[in-house]
Amino acid sequence: MSAKRGLIRSGTTVDQMVRAIGDRIVTGVLRPGEKLDEVSLAARFEVSRTPVREALGQLSAMGLVERRPNRGAIVAVVTQEHLTSMFESMAELEGICARLCAERMTGSERRALETEHQASARLVRLGAEEDYEYFNTEFHSRLYRGAHSTHIQELTATTRSRLAPFRRAQFRLAGRLAKSWQEHDAIVTAILRGDGAAAGKAARDHVSIVSEASAVFAVGDQPKAATMTPVTSG
Amino acid sequence: MSAKRGLIRSGTTVDQMVRAIGDRIVTGVLRPGEKLDEVSLAARFEVSRTPVREALGQLSAMGLVERRPNRGAIVAVVTQEHLTSMFESMAELEGICARLCAERMTGSERRALETEHQASARLVRLGAEEDYEYFNTEFHSRLYRGAHSTHIQELTATTRSRLAPFRRAQFRLAGRLAKSWQEHDAIVTAILRGDGAAAGKAARDHVSIVSEASAVFAVGDQPKAATMTPVTSG
DNA sequence: CGAGAGGCAATTGCATGCACTTTTTGCCTT
DNA sequence: AAGGCAAAAAGTGCATGCAATTGCCTCTCG
Numbered sequence: 001m002s003a004k005r006g007l008i009r010s011g012t013t014v015d016q017m018v019r020a021i022g023d024r025i026v027t028g029v030l031r032p033g034e035k036l037d038e039v040s041l042a043a044r045f046e047v048s049r050t051p052v053r054e055a056l057g058q059l060s061a062m063g064l065v066e067r068r069p070n071r072g073a074i075v076a077v078v079t080q081e082h083l084t085s086m087f088e089s090m091a092e093l094e095g096i097c098a099r100l101c102a103e104r105m106t107g108s109e110r111r112a113l114e115t116e117h118q119a120s121a122r123l124v125r126l127g128a129e130e131d132y133e134y135f136n137t138e139f140h141s142r143l144y145r146g147a148h149s150t151h152i153q154e155l156t157a158t159t160r161s162r163l164a165p166f167r168r169a170q171f172r173l174a175g176r177l178a179k180s181w182q183e184h185d186a187i188v189t190a191i192l193r194g195d196g197a198a199a200g201k202a203a204r205d206h207v208s209i210v211s212e213a214s215a216v217f218a219v220g221d222q223p224k225a226a227t228m229t230p231v232t233s234g
Numbered sequence: 235m236s237a238k239r240g241l242i243r244s245g246t247t248v249d250q251m252v253r254a255i256g257d258r259i260v261t262g263v264l265r266p267g268e269k270l271d272e273v274s275l276a277a278r279f280e281v282s283r284t285p286v287r288e289a290l291g292q293l294s295a296m297g298l299v300e301r302r303p304n305r306g307a308i309v310a311v312v313t314q315e316h317l318t319s320m321f322e323s324m325a326e327l328e329g330i331c332a333r334l335c336a337e338r339m340t341g342s343e344r345r346a347l348e349t350e351h352q353a354s355a356r357l358v359r360l361g362a363e364e365d366y367e368y369f370n371t372e373f374h375s376r377l378y379r380g381a382h383s384t385h386i387q388e389l390t391a392t393t394r395s396r397l398a399p400f401r402r403a404q405f406r407l408a409g410r411l412a413k414s415w416q417e418h419d420a421i422v423t424a425i426l427r428g429d430g431a432a433a434g435k436a437a438r439d440h441v442s443i444v445s446e447a448s449a450v451f452a453v454g455d456q457p458k459a460a461t462m463t464p465v466t467s468g
Numbered sequence: 469c470g471a472g473a474g475g476c477a478a479t480t481g482c483a484t485g486c487a488c489t490t491t492t493t494g495c496c497t498t
Numbered sequence: 499a500a501g502g503c504a505a506a507a508a509g510t511g512c513a514t515g516c517a518a519t520t521g522c523c524t525c526t527c528g
Binding site: 011012014015050053054057058059060061062063069070081082085086088089092096149150151152154155159 | 240245246248249284287288291292294295296303304315316319320323324326330348383384385386388389393
């Protein structure tokens with residue numbers, strides 16, 4: 001019976017469900033406001049309702065889903081105000097990370113940051129949005145790690161994942177790719193010369209601009225869409 | 235059956251369990267590293283294991299408990315490094331809140347802040363630690379609310395609750411009461427004159443000092459038993 | 469024709485039971 | 499006597515079943 005869920009990854013069934021459902025929320029497969037029916041989810045993942053319920057509870061604790069007692073769970077729908085607040089927090093958190101990076105990054109971390117950053121310049125010239133998005137994520141992850149503060153890293157990561165559904169298509173905006181790189185450049189430069197204040201400000205500004213870019217896609221009233229793709233996973 | 239759990243408050247059983255267990259962790263009744271046996275907890279609260287399990291899952295998602303697959307749950311035990319990181323984050327978060335307060339607090343919020351702050355001065359003169367602790371909590375809550383940013387409020391509140399078990403007895407330290415008030419005073423003054431930078435710095439410093447004061451009680455290796463406590467309280 | 473009450477279907481909430489994993493204890497071997 | 503192995507005991511993980519709440523539909527009365 002251990003072969004049964006070779007489909008999904010390791011860990012307990014509940015963990016798998018948390019990841020599976022959480023991924024689908026973060027990646028936008030499940031959209032804000034969409035109803036999360038326990039029996040459907042259980043059937044879809046071929047488990048009983050119990051682990052599904054536990055997973056929904058944990059996701060609720062993480063803020064990704066909203067649970068109304070006796071009335072089921074839905075993908076968390078954030079108000080425009082809360083969304084703004086999350087971007088604001090993100091800007092502050094990234095600012096802190098950047099400042100701490102400037103103060104604390106080791107030599108090899110600094111070198112790796114600059115190397116990767118310079119490498120990504122090529123993708124901008126090519127207009128390779130998909131690939132740049134990967135580098136972008138990696139760039140920000142480096143910033144979080146470079147702060148050498150596990151808890152700030154946690155806060156930043158969770159906030160970032162909660163924002164993920166709303167920042168998706170940002171690079172499709174005209175010129176956003178090049179602008180993003182320039183903003184990264186300002187952050188890297190400040191970090192490399194150890195200027196914490198400047199790095200912090202550059203990072204805050206960077207997120208603020210992303211925030212504005214994403215505001216275009218801000219929602220609150222997504223179509224309920226019965227899309228609900230077939231899981232696959234693996 | 236609704237009378238059955240009149241002991242605890244309303245909401246679903248799971249919610250009650252989350253609050254009940256969470257409270258016991260935050261208030262130090264359950265100590266870091268302590269084993270959380272599902273059947274014992276279920277018996278203790280007169281519910282079945284199911285809601286207990288769900289509650290433990292949610293508390294795990296909140297970071298208050300740690301779950302080892304197939305090996306039970308324990309109250310989250312933080313390393314010295316992580317503890318430092320949390321205090322650091324707390325300092326930064328409070329700094330942000332204070333800065334935003336200076337920029338955004340409404341007139342009535344400012345007045346209320348100052349009034350309450352001045353009122354608490356009396357408690358310092360009396361050396362009323364218990365009562366001052368209440369005002370202290372209220373003071374910080376005002377700072378979080380005054381930032382007018384729901385998400386920063388969330389981050390701050392959860393971080394604060396995770397730190398609670400480690401900051402308990404701070405006011406018992408000689409002179410800490412008066413020092414705390416003076417630090418609050420610096421924050422209030424800066425906020426009232428709208429100096430965001432100064433307010434942020436004052437708040438950061440305040441938490442940093444609390445951090446040092448709490449470091450006395452910091453542990454990473456609590457004995458499993460009920461020894462080791464300057465913490466008393468409860 | 470509209471509004472309210474009652475009942476029915478659907479869904480959530482919790483308890484119980486069984487399977488599997490880990491840990492402990494006791495016996496056997498060296 | 500000490501170490502290791504095995505079997506049992508304890509405890510977690512998940513499935514299933516029943517009770518209770520919600521939402522909807524219908525039927526009735528104004």
